[in-house]
Amino acid sequence: MVSAKYRWQEENLAPTPASQAIADEFGLANLVAELLVKKGYTTVEEVRRFLEPSSTSFYDPYLLYDMQKTVDRIQEAIVSGEHITIYGDYDADGLTSTAIMYETLTQLGADVDYYIPDRFKDGYGPNKDAYERLIANGTELIVTVDNGVSGHEAITLANEKGVDVLVTDHHELPQTLPDAYAVVHPRHPKGKYPFGDLSGAGVAFKVATALLDEIPQDLLDLATIGTVADLVSLTDENRALVKFGLTALKNTLRPGLLALYEVAGVDQRAITSETIGFSLGPRLNAIGRMQHAQSGVELLTTLDDELATDLAKEAQSLNIQRQNIVEEITKQALHKLEKEPKHLVNVVAGSDWHEGVLGIVASRLVEKTGRPTLVLDISDEGIAKGSGRSIEDFHLFNALDGHRELMTSFGGHHMACGLALEVSNLSQLQAILDEEAKAQELDLTKKPVLKVSAKLKASEVTLDLIASLDKLAPFGTDNEVPLFEIIDYQVVQAKALGKTNDHLRLDLSTGKTQLAALAFGVGDKLPELLAQPKSLKFVASVDKNEWRGNVSPQLLIKDLAQAVKPKPQVIIERSERLQKEQFLSPALYGFFNANLAQRFADHLPAGSKCVVFDQNLPQLTADEIVLVDLPQNLAQLEFVLSKLDCAKVRAILYTKAKSAPLPERTALTKVYKFIFQVGHLNLKTDLDQAATQVGLEKSQLVLALKMFFEAGFVTIKNGILVGVKNARPHRLEDTNSYRTHGQQIQVEELVSTSSDEELTDWLLQRLG
Numbered sequence: 120m121v122s123a124k125y126r127w128q129e130e131n132l133a134p135t136p137a138s139q140a141i142a143d144e145f146g147l148a149n150l151v152a153e154l155l156v157k158k159g160y161t162t163v164e165e166v167r168r169f170l171e172p173s174s175t176s177f178y179d180p181y182l183l184y185d186m187q188k189t190v191d192r193i194q195e196a197i198v199s200g201e202h203i204t205i206y207g208d209y210d211a212d213g214l215t216s217t218a219i220m221y222e223t224l225t226q227l228g229a230d231v232d233y234y235i236p237d238r239f240k241d242g243y244g245p246n247k248d249a250y251e252r253l254i255a256n257g258t259e260l261i262v263t264v265d266n267g268v269s270g271h272e273a274i275t276l277a278n279e280k281g282v283d284v285l286v287t288d289h290h291e292l293p294q295t296l297p298d299a300y301a302v303v304h305p306r307h308p309k310g311k312y313p314f315g316d317l318s319g320a321g322v323a324f325k326v327a328t329a330l331l332d333e334i335p336q337d338l339l340d341l342a343t344i345g346t347v348a349d350l351v352s353l354t355d356e357n358r359a360l361v362k363f364g365l366t367a368l369k370n371t372l373r374p375g376l377l378a379l380y381e382v383a384g385v386d387q388r389a390i391t392s393e394t395i396g397f398s399l400g401p402r403l404n405a406i407g408r409m410q411h412a413q414s415g416v417e418l419l420t421t422l423d424d425e426l427a428t429d430l431a432k433e434a435q436s437l438n439i440q441r442q443n444i445v446e447e448i449t450k451q452a453l454h455k456l457e458k459e460p461k462h463l464v465n466v467v468a469g470s471d472w473h474e475g476v477l478g479i480v481a482s483r484l485v486e487k488t489g490r491p492t493l494v495l496d497i498s499d500e501g502i503a504k505g506s507g508r509s510i511e512d513f514h515l516f517n518a519l520d521g522h523r524e525l526m527t528s529f530g531g532h533h534m535a536c537g538l539a540l541e542v543s544n545l546s547q548l549q550a551i552l553d554e555e556a557k558a559q560e561l562d563l564t565k566k567p568v569l570k571v572s573a574k575l576k577a578s579e580v581t582l583d584l585i586a587s588l589d590k591l592a593p594f595g596t597d598n599e600v601p602l603f604e605i606i607d608y609q610v611v612q613a614k615a616l617g618k619t620n621d622h623l624r625l626d627l628s629t630g631k632t633q634l635a636a637l638a639f640g641v642g643d644k645l646p647e648l649l650a651q652p653k654s655l656k657f658v659a660s661v662d663k664n665e666w667r668g669n670v671s672p673q674l675l676i677k678d679l680a681q682a683v684k685p686k687p688q689v690i691i692e693r694s695e696r697l698q699k700e701q702f703l704s705p706a707l708y709g710f711f712n713a714n715l716a717q718r719f720a721d722h723l724p725a726g727s728k729c730v731v732f733d734q735n736l737p738q739l740t741a742d743e744i745v746l747v748d749l750p751q752n753l754a755q756l757e758f759v760l761s762k763l764d765c766a767k768v769r770a771i772l773y774t775k776a777k778s779a780p781l782p783e784r785t786a787l788t789k790v791y792k793f794i795f796q797v798g799h800l801n802l803k804t805d806l807d808q809a810a811t812q813v814g815l816e817k818s819q820l821v822l823a824l825k826m827f828f829e830a831g832f833v834t835i836k837n838g839i840l841v842g843v844k845n846a847r848p849h850r851l852e853d854t855n856s857y858r859t860h861g862q863q864i865q866v867e868e869l870v871s872t873s874s875d876e877e878l879t880d881w882l883l884q885r886l887g
Contacts, residue, residue, distance in 0.1 A: 121644050123680035125569030127604060127658055130157055132573045137161045145170060148587035154572055154601055155591075169358070170590055176359035180329040183322075184310030185301035189285050190329050192260070192300060197229045201259040205233040206245065207416065208265040208319065209407030211400045214415040215345035216264035216323040219338050220287075222420060223327040224262075235412045238475055242528060243537060245270025245284075245297075254280050263287060265319025265345075268304060269530055271297045287322045289351070291516065291532045316352035320345025321360060339367040340376065341419060347392045348400035353595035361593045365390055375418040378431035379403075392593040405438035408475030445476045449483045452494060456484070463556035463563065464513070465492040466549045468503050468542070472496040478506035478535065489563060491515060491556070497542055502527065504539035511567055518555035525551070569678055571658055572601040577608035578629040580672045585661050600660045602677055605636070613652035615645055623648055623676075625655070635664065638676035647681070656682040688767045689882050691875045697747070697773050706743035706769070709759065711750040719747070732759045743767040749774045749870065752862035760885040770882065772870050778863050779818040787851065789813050790823045794833060794842040800824075802838050825856040 132153040142152035144163050160166045168176065180186055196203055203224060207217030217233050224231040234253060236242065241249045244266040250273040253261065260283055263270070267286030274284045274297040283300035296302055303322060306315040317325065324342040327335050343364025346357055353361060368376070368390045376399075380387050383398040406415040418430040452467045459467075465484060472480075477494045484492040491513045495505030509515035516531045519538065523529055525548060526540040540548060594600045608627040616622040616637070623638040623645060636659060641648060648655065657679035664673040692701065702708070702719065705726035710716035713731045720729040730739065732750070736759060744765045749772050750756045782790070790813050794800065800809055802824075810820040824840060827833045830849035833840050851857055873881065 121647050121679065121681045123678050124566065125658075125678050126566045127571045127678070128568045129571045129573065129604070132157055141166050145590070147590065148584050150573065150575075150584070151587045151591065157572075158598075172359035172362050174334060176356060177328070177334060178313050178356055180325040182310075182312050183303050183305065183325055184307035184312070185303050186326070186329055188301040189287070189303050189326060192283060192285060193224070193227075193229070193262070193330060196260045197224070197227055200230055202257050203229050203231040203260045203262060204253050204258040205231065206249075206253075206261050206263045206266070207233055207235045208243065209235055209238050209412035209415070210265075211348035211403040212319045212345040213265040214403055214407070214412060214419060215341040215348075216287075216319040217416045218419040219320060219323040219327055219341050219345075220262060220264050221416065222338065223330055223335065227330060233413075233416055235407070235416060237411050238407055242539075243530065245273030247273045247276050249273070250277050251280075254282050258282065261285070264323045266290070267299065268296060268302065269293050271295075274299050287319075287326055289317050289319050289322050290530070314356045316355070316357060318342075318346040318349040318351045318357070320349070321351070321357060324360070336367070339364040340371045340373065343368060344395055344399055344403070347395040347593070347595055348403070350596050352597040353392070353593055354597045358593065358598065361392060361595070365392065365593060368395075373419070374424045374427035375421055375430065378424075378427040379418070379434065381428075382431045382435040392595050396595070401441075402434045402438045405441045406434055408441055408479075409437040409473075441476055441479075444473050445479050445483070448472050448476065448480045448494075452480060452484060453487065456488065462549060462553055463490065463561055464518075464549075464552035465490050466495075466545065466552065467492070468495040468497050468505070468545060470497050472505075474504060478508065478537075481506050481508040484508075485510060489566075491552075491561075493536075493538070493548075493552075495538075495545075501542045502539055503542050503545055504528075505537075507531065507536040507538065509534045512565065513556060513559055513561050518552060518559070522548075522551050569602065569658060570599070571604050573603055574606050575603035575661075576629075577605055577627050577634055578631065580605075580629075580634055580661050580674065582663065582670065582672055585663055585672055588661060602658050602660055604656070604658050605674060608634070610652045610655065613649050615649065621645060625652060625676075627674075634672060634674065636674035636676055638679060641679075648679075651681060654681045655679055685766075686883055687763075687765050687886060689879045690767070690769045691878055692769060692771045693870055694771050694773050695775070697771070701745075701771055704743065706745050707739060707741040707765075708745045708747055709739075710747050711755065711759075712748050715748055734758075736762050738762050738764060740764040743769065745769045745771060747771050747773060749866050751859065751866070753865055753869065754862075756866065757885050760882060763886055768882065768886065770878070774867060774870075777871070778860060778867055779816050779822070781857070781860060781864070782815060782819050782823050786813065786815055786819070787823055787826075790815070790820065791827065791832065791842070794827075794840070795844075798841070800840040802835070802840055822856060822860055826851045826854045829854040829856055 134149060134153060135156060138149065138152040138156045140163060141147065141155055142149050145166065155166055160169050205217050205220045207213045217235065221231060221233050236246055236249055245263065254277065261277060262285045264287050267288045268290055277284045278298060285301045286297065286299045287303045289305060292304065292306060303326060305312045305317045305322065320342045324338060327338055343361050346361055351357060369387055379399060379402060383402060385394055385398050403415055406412045414430055418427065418434065421427050451469055455467050455469065456465055465488060474496050477496060481492045481494040484494065485508045491509040493505060493507040495503040497503050507515050514533050515536050516533055519529060519536060525544050526538050529536065529538045531537060588601060608629055610625055611628045611633065612626040614624050616624050621640055621642045623641050625636040627634045627636055657676045659674040659676045662673050662675050664671050702723055705724050707728045707730060708723055709730045709732050711732050716729055716731045723729055739762055742765060744763050793813050806817055806820060810817045813820065828835060830851055831843060832846045833842050
């Protein structure tokens with residue numbers, strides 16, 4: 120059985136006067152207005168600031184601590200002709216930060232270049248040897264972007280050589296800041312900046328704003344890529360930046376970005392934050408993962424179309440290489456973990472593992488194992504270097520921060536880290552992480568929480584709803600795409616998709632329309648899902664599918680499970696007599712016989728419900744359902760069972776008297792001849808004597824006469840039955856009386872001849 124990867128936690132949306140006012144003011148669907156209220160936007164003005172950011176949504180850059188000092192020092196360097204080096208980073212945030220600062224200083228006439236540290240030689244952040252080389256080559260002022268707050272050694276070296284360092288960063292602050300000339304950081308301990316979640320590119324953008332004395336519209340595209348790619352909070356100032364920046368990306372003329380769109384297959388008119396997260400960001404990151412990332416800044420800043428095309432193609436090629444290497448290392452790492460004892464935290468190391476992709480591999484292993492994971496490459500010098508990724512319930516940075524003596528380098532935050540240590544310390548690292556996991560009370564049996572906005576009927580998934588939800592975009596960290604548990608649908612078809620058949624498509628019927636639902640990367644679960652698609656329940660986001668000019672709603676499945684309900688308890692109480700003791704507990708009492716139901720309806724216990732089972736029966740849900748009497752046929756019983764949803768079924772299955780056997784053909788012939796012998800029968804006075812004469816029970820004789828009447832063998836007028844001479848031939852088995860009586864006997868035989876176990880199994884197989 121396929122189970123959910125997450126614990127679904129519904130947010131319990133509810134209409135309020137505030138949500139109604141918001142819906143009316145902005146023309147939003149009620150559901151969307153309720154989502155806004157749940158996010159904390161409860162007034163029309165708050166919602167307006169969220170939905171319609173403006174230039175006033177950007178804070179004064181001089182609220183950032185040391186901003187004035189930074190601007191003054193840069194202006195001084197420009198005026199005096201000092202050579203400035205921007206010291207960046209090799210990920211998408213670092214590359215865009217570098218490009219922003221480089222273009223700003225170039226515009227101001229600075230003597231400026233940039234340096235992107237080599238991931239494999241220099242590592243992350245200020246590197247002492249790199250600083251020494253830069254200073255030796257003439258650098259007189261260093262401006263860091265997206266790094267610096269942990270660069271104590273390198274910055275001390277620069278100070279000793281008379282070179283000032285301006286740090287602009289957004290990463291976790293160490294207990295002691297480096298002795299830099301200035302430190303611009305949105306969470307500076309002495310600062311009072313209103314929003315602490317800027318990315319590295321966001322901080323660089325604020326410096327650019329201060330230097331240029333205006334919001335640099337032409338840099339919004341770069342700042343947006345860095346902000347989204349670095350997974351910082353898309354609220355407050357970041358939301359405004361990205362909202363405007365997406366428009367800039369749709370209109371950018373940067374040759375590098377246009378070339379990147381081309382190789383990534385991106386429609387410039389339809390760029391969203393998801394485009395950055397899944398298309399642009401990974402390709403920029405691939406440059407620094409696979410080689411020196413200096414060319415990444417060149418791609419973003421060049422005005423040469425031909426060079427831009429070449430660099431974009433290179434980024435695309437590197438990204439494909441990265442994907443293949445990740446796949447291979449992930450397989451090797453999983454194989455190693457399978458052979459080793461299970462730990463609360465995975466620590467896996469191997470030789471010749473490409474250092475640039477170990478963070479991605481760690482993320483894959485977290486997803487597959489549900490455990491925090493560190494993945495390290497062992498060098499020929501005996502140093503294990505790599506990355507860690509965590510889960511919400513385990514603070515990875517805190518777990519390792521108190522053990523820095525074990526490592527030669529370390530940095531990170533709650534969910535991720537980078538580190539290096541001697542191979543001989545790996546076993547000690549494993550022991551420390553296991554102890555820290557216990558101290559943090561890490562419970563691996565708990566599935567991570569998936570917030571579900573609401574239950575949503577499949578029929579409510581419309582283009583109008585999607586348009587209303589889209590007003591909440593851009594989506595990302597702290598403003599996630601709303602997820603819904605989809606209900607009230609039938610799975611019409613399920614099929615595998617993709618080159619390797621590891622994706623699933625469900626075609627759903629809402630009763631009036633059809634709706635597609637897609638689940639990506641379900642892999643080895645696919646056979647089970649295809650075998651029982653109708654048992655699936657799932658959580659999904661709503662989306663648009665555009666194909667050949669047609670636009671239709673579709674669902675993108677985030678998590679799914681097979682909804683296997685526990686079998687109801689079945690209690691067999693076959694009875695030929697109804698007694699008070701059978702009607703003492705509150706329950707839903709169901710009757711096939713309407714007259715019987717009428718007799719008992721007023722005598723049922725408080726909290727009970729009386730239902731007559733008919734062909735218009737709706738779905739019935741109750742803790743306990745009692746089948747009081749027998750139906751006329753098995754089909755009727757099967758239909759009713761399919762409509763029941765309950766924890767307990769009590770089967771009294773009362774019948775007043777057992778039906779007489781169907782008369783045999785010889786007996787029917789005898790009755791037919793008897794009718795012509797006596798000439799006629801008075802149905803009120805002659806039946807008892809006639810039954811005795813033909814050797815049948817009275818009920819059997821009555822049944823035979825009904826069959827004759829339906830077949831046209833007799834007529835009845837004023838209670839007198841007379842045989843029809845020369846009647847047309849007619850099979851008695853085709854008469855309604857014969858069929859109905861036979862079906863009644865079938866039901867009675869099932870109930871009377873089956874053991875309790877057999878009858879229980881029969882009922883369970885047919886329960887809805």
